[in-house]
Amino acid sequence: MSSLILQGVSYHYNGTKVIHDLDLTVGKDEIVCLLGASGCGKTTTLKAIAGLIEAKQGSIFIDGKLVSDEQSFVSPEHRNIGMMFQDYALFPHLTVANNITFGLSKMSKAQKQQRVDEMLKLVHLIGCADRFPHQLSGGQQQRVAIARALAYKPSLLLLDEPFSNIDTQVRFELIADIRRIIKATQVSAVFVTHSKEEAFAFSDTLAIMHRGKIEQQGTPEQLFAAPCSKEVAEFLGQGIYLSAEVLTATEYKTPFGLVESYIESKHDVSVGLIYVRPHQIELVADNQSDKLSKRATIISRRFIGSAYVYSLVIDKQEIEVAAQYGQSFENNEQAIIKIKPHTVNFFES
């Protein structure tokens, strides 16, 4: 059974629709990331799931139970969800232990103590029960925040940009740690971010949002291999578009020669655009004798340890391409461009 289902959910602020007819499914023990540009409606979606706002259209089910539709509305405290929001800070005047047990009023003192011990062990903060939030690092505070969210034993966890105030250096360690904690507790989660790197590191599947709708949902590999729209392709990769003529089910003619696709596709049109990402482009030394191949000029280069990353202009579009180890091009040098065989993303222009 799915942990969360949204069907046709819409919401408007003062007459302006910010989420439209939105569908989303989160499986049991699954971490789904809502990923999209600023203002596309991610936080609003999370608030509708939490019951912090009342979606006027559509239905929301948590663990098979209807919590919101046109006729009914279950309040946030009865939805069995844990929340870790960016602005949902710890109570500064309460100790770590009291922060964790804040919402557990029905438990006995002994039960609370047991839950605190269990949670502190889970988040690797044993011995910190009597500290106050200001005596902890940012990462430790977020660990307490997740412990507090999980202390209720919720069936669904909602996280809104929980890592954005954490130093880049420790952010990815914390992300791995919190993912481990969530997986260990077998809770399903919806995570909101606008950072692709965080989304890839934290979630099982991505739901790409665009203008208040889920454009596509799938694993990062599925979305990279077969984006359903230009918006998804552009959001995930720093690629460029090349004009392309469909020759066969697996071959496209482009200004940079024939491009072969690993998969067969049927298209309704014979010309369009293919979206090419940096790792699908090969730079070859210009041997002058090859008259037919297209060239690009290297604008600049930077050394990244294992290779050089070159900036170059292809079809009036600038792109960064990493060359294979051992290959080296100088600024202003011409290189032959080849597009490697790959799973081609073709779009109507």
Ligand SMILES: Nc1ncnc2c1ncn2[C@@H]1O[C@H](COP(=O)(O)OP(=O)(O)OP(=O)(O)O)[C@@H](O)[C@H]1O
């Ligand atoms: N309380 C509000 N009143 C009116 N409009 C709002 C309100 N909150 C959000 N909006 C608008 O709704 C749209 C969606 O906002 P939302 O916060 O859901 O986006 P988001 O994708 O989470 O953005 P970000 O990544 O910047 O946090 C935006 O255009 C925003 O300006």
